[in-house]
Amino acid sequence: MTEHDEVRDLLAAWAFGALEPAEEKTVRRHLAECETCGTEAEHLKETVRLLDGRTAPHPPTPSTHPHPEDTLPASLRSAALGTRRPATSQVAAHATPYAAAVAGLRALLPEAEAHWSTPVVHDWDVHATLAHLLAADEPLAALLGIEARVPLSPTHETTATTPAQPWQDAWNRRTADVIAHEYGRTPEETVADWSAQADALLATDEARDPERAARAVELMGMRLPVADQFLVRAFETWIHTDDIGRALGLTVPPPPEAHLWQLIRLAVRVLGLALGPAAPPVLLAVDGGDRWVLGSDAEPVRAELALDPVDFCLLVGGRYAPGAVPRGSSGDEDAVRNVLERAASLSWL
The missing domain is CATH 1.20.120.450 (dinb family like domain)
Incomplete structure (x- = not known):
C-alpha cells in the first residue's frame, strides 16, 4: 500500500481527531504535498462540523444519497459517521x-x-x-x-x-x-x-x-x-x-468517503475473482475513484459501466436488483448485465 492509499484510509479518523500521534504526523505531512487528499480532508472536516451542529431527518429514497447534514436524527449527532475509534482499543x-x-x-x-x-x-x-x-x-x-x-x-x-x-x-x-x-x-x-x-x-x-x-x-x-x-x-x-x-x-x-473506498476496493477484488478470467471484459468506473477492467485481459474491452459509489455497494450488498441500479453504460449490454448480475449474486446479507 502506498502512502497515498494509507493516508486516504485514515482521513475520516483524522477529521474526528481520532489518530495516534504518529499517524497524525504522517497525514499532515502528506496533506501538505497532495492536493487531492487535501481537498478531501477539508471536505471531511466541513462534514464533521455540520454533523455536530445540524440535523434534519428525511425519509430515504433508494437512489439518492443525501448530504449528511440533512439526514441524521438527534441521537446520531456526535456519533454520525462513527469514525472515532473505540475507547477500549486503538484499532x-x-x-x-x-x-x-x-x-x-x-x-x-x-x-x-x-x-x-x-x-x-x-x-x-x-x-x-x-x-x-x-x-x-x-x-x-x-x-x-x-x-x-x-x-x-x-x-x-x-x-x-x-x-x-x-x-x-x-x-x-x-x-x-x-x-x-x-x-x-x-x-x-x-x-x-x-x-x-x-x-x-x-x-x-x-x-x-x-x-x-x-x-x-x-x-x-x-x-x-x-x-x-x-x-x-x-x-x-x-x-x-x-x-x-x-x-x-x-x-x-x-x-465516510475513506471507509467507503476501502469497501469498494475490496468489493471490486471479490467481484473480479467471481467473474473469473474468461468473462467478457468490462471497464468498471466508480464515480470519483479508480477504473478497473473486469474479466478477460486477453481481448479488447467490450463495454463500459459507470456506477455511483454507494449504489455499487448497495448492489453488492443485495439492496439493488441488477436491472434497477442507476448506471451509465455503453457497449455490449450482455457483458454489462453479466457484471451486474454477478455483483448482486455476491450478497448473503
Whole structure:
C-alpha cells in the first residue's frame, strides 16, 4: 500500500481527531504535498462540523444519497459517521471501518426503542436483524478466539460443511438458531450481546496489528486476509444499519468517503475473482475513484459501466436488483448485465 492509499484510509479518523500521534504526523505531512487528499480532508472536516451542529431527518429514497447534514436524527449527532475509534482499543486502519459501523449502529439503536417489531428486511424485524448481526460476526469472532454468545445447537455442532452441505446451508441454520434464541430474550439483551461481541473483536490483536491481520482465512465462502474480513463485517453492519434506518423512516448516511473506498476496493477484488478470467471484459468506473477492467485481459474491452459509489455497494450488498441500479453504460449490454448480475449474486446479507 502506498502512502497515498494509507493516508486516504485514515482521513475520516483524522477529521474526528481520532489518530495516534504518529499517524497524525504522517497525514499532515502528506496533506501538505497532495492536493487531492487535501481537498478531501477539508471536505471531511466541513462534514464533521455540520454533523455536530445540524440535523434534519428525511425519509430515504433508494437512489439518492443525501448530504449528511440533512439526514441524521438527534441521537446520531456526535456519533454520525462513527469514525472515532473505540475507547477500549486503538484499532488499525483495516478495522476502523468496522469500528465506525458499530458506532453508527449503536447511535441509531435508541431510535428503535418501542419499535423492535418493525419489519426491516427479509422476514426480520429490528430485533431479528440485530440477532442476525450477532450471528454474522460470530465466524470471525470464533476464528479470533472469542467464545460464542449464543450456545451452539446440537445440529450445528454435529453437522460439518461439505460440498453437499455448503457454507450457505450451515450459515442459514446458524442465523435461524440465533434469531430463535434471541426472540426468547429482550431486545436490550440482544443488543448487549451484539455490542459486547463487537467490542471483543475490536480488542483483538488482529484489529490493532496489520501484520497479524495479514494471514488469509476462509469465512463465509471467501478466502481473504483477516484484515479484509474486518471490512466484510463493516460492510454488513453498515448495510443493516441502513436497513433499520429505512424501516424507522430515518436516513442513515453512507460510510465516510475513506471507509467507503476501502469497501469498494475490496468489493471490486471479490467481484473480479467471481467473474473469473474468461468473462467478457468490462471497464468498471466508480464515480470519483479508480477504473478497473473486469474479466478477460486477453481481448479488447467490450463495454463500459459507470456506477455511483454507494449504489455499487448497495448492489453488492443485495439492496439493488441488477436491472434497477442507476448506471451509465455503453457497449455490449450482455457483458454489462453479466457484471451486474454477478455483483448482486455476491450478497448473503
